[in-house]
Amino acid sequence: MKNIILITDKKAGHENISKGIISEIKKHHNIDVIEVDAKLRFSFFKHILKLLINKSKFWYKKSWFIKLFYKQVNLPIKEKNFHLIISTGGTTSFLNIMLSLYFECPNIYCSSLRGLNNTFFSYIISIVSRSYQNEIVVDIAPLSLNLEYDNIAALKQSYHLLSYKKTWAILIGSSTKEYIFSKDDFNNMLEQIIFLARKNNAELLITTSRRTTIEIEKLLLDIYHENKDVIKKMVLYNIKPEKVMMKYFTLADIIFCTEDSGSMITEAILSKKHIYTIRAYNANPQKVYKIFIEKLILNQYIISIDIDYISNITFQEPIKRIIHMPAEVVYKQIKIFFNTTKG
16 A cells, blocks of 8 residues: 555645645555645744755654645654655745655655755656756646547537537637636637537537636627527536536547636646637737747647637647656656555
8 A cells, every 4th residue: 555645735736736636646546635724824934944944954753844834734643654645826835845755755746846856756746947957847737537428428428419410629728918808709709609600500508617707708608698509518517517618529520729828728638629719809818828828829739719719610720639648757757656565
């Protein structure tokens, strides 16, 4: 039995990355996962902890120090042998370091360091290289998808999809500082995709996200009522949320995704489908996200399309499916932690 500590801040986007790696480990080893919540007593403790961890050693292996900064933290028993600690997200980083020293076991961290010394981690998982000797660079986050290929017939029936028609999924995020979508933009985007769907004998599955505004969802609802012959399922997250992403990815031949949402794009790529990302007119992605999108375009994992050009899509545009799943890439580097006699 291999014992793993998962440190979580309970944010789905962060937790899914850690659990994606754990799912890959589970394919190769019998594991026991213990979750430890990372709840800082006060947000300003981040600055204090960064200074203390980088500049001193008096806190090494001291449980009282951990409990001083983190509330309701239930530490596993010291006598248990742990093979790995894993976490994602800034709030978890300090606890990750402290528990690694406390239990004397390797640790991996999936996020930016924000000033912490990289040597406190066995490996750092990142989509952008920082030239650390202990980094593992992946094209996209190592999420785990649970597609439902054994259930395709039932899924098609539940959505009233016709077997002789194609299925397209549309994933809608929201306007951001880097991707400014107006109400007219969303209307224009849907009109063009619906035009293409009719032309190419396709049916649509649509979902919004938690960031989509009520105003936009009301617009989408109007479009749905006018095009029920083409739109077979529409989930409006703020009006009536429903977990449909894995079902959509299972069924879709083609996926359209607004380019503001890195998490939805990542999941779409992992589903190994044909993906078009929709750009706002004045899209201006910054820093890490700019590198992320540019790398995906360069590797031909996505086809980035400006809103005005959606109706010009030919579906002959070159696309590549991801070959090396990011969680597999990570496991190949960290498997040495499990090939020991420890525990």
